[in-house]
Amino acid sequence: MTQHTPAKLATRMSRAIRDEITGLILSRGLKSGDPLPTETELVETLGVSRNSIREALKALQALDIVEIRHGYGTYVGRLSLDPLADGLTFRALHDIGRDLRSMEEILEVREALENALIRRVAASVPEEDLAALDEVTKRMSERAKSGETFAEEDREFHEVLYRSLNNALVTQLLRAFWDVFHRVNHRLGVTDPNPMQTVRRHRAIVTALRKHDVARAEVAMDEHFRNLDARVSQLRAT
Secondary structure (H helix, E strand, O other), X not given: OOOOOHHHHHHHHHHHXXXXXXXXXXXXXXXXXXXXXXXXXXXXXXXXXXXXXXHHHHHHHHOOOEEEEOOOEEEEOOOOOHHHHHHHHHHHHHHHOOOOHHHHHHHHHHHHHHXXXXXXXXXXXXXXXXXXXXXXXXXXXXXHHXXXXXXXXXXXXXXXXXXXXXXXXXXXXXXXXXXXXXXXXXXXXXXXXXXXXXXXXXXXXXXXXXXXXXXXXXXXXXXXXXHHHHHHHHHOOO
């Protein structure tokens, strides 16, 4: 017979309580921002201790499944991918002391995702999105000429690029990968080696989209990622 240590039993119990709470959210059809039952109600419903409920809620809060508002109650969280970005950022920073494989893997996944997405949007980007992309690249250029960084404009560019897909998960995934890359760079003091070239590569993407040239858009996106590869190379010198 398999023997379970107290620690393993506690872990299984904690996971079971988390599953019960998430199951309750699903069965009641609760949405982000909706209130959860009180601690007392959860204790009575699940038949476990108040401390067990609190530990489970804290674990779910770390995953952005619930939000604990002290003095007000507990609510369904934003259900974002922030925990994914946090975990990937820590993993990349932890591994950089030994090698850069984690950062390279993150870029490989993001590149594969964006290469697939650019093919989907290239032939039919709405005119209003093209205008928005022009405006963002203009701000990028102005900041670059002033010697300023344009990280937020970079993030906005990629979100606008795919918003016609109307896919919230795509936006969240791209934001998570973007956050990891820029948080790691900021932490290690890595900067864009050629900001104006970065601007030109973003403009090349817009030019291809305006012509509805799928092949050219793919090439432009590939060139964009070669610029990101150059930043990873900087990490080797840190």
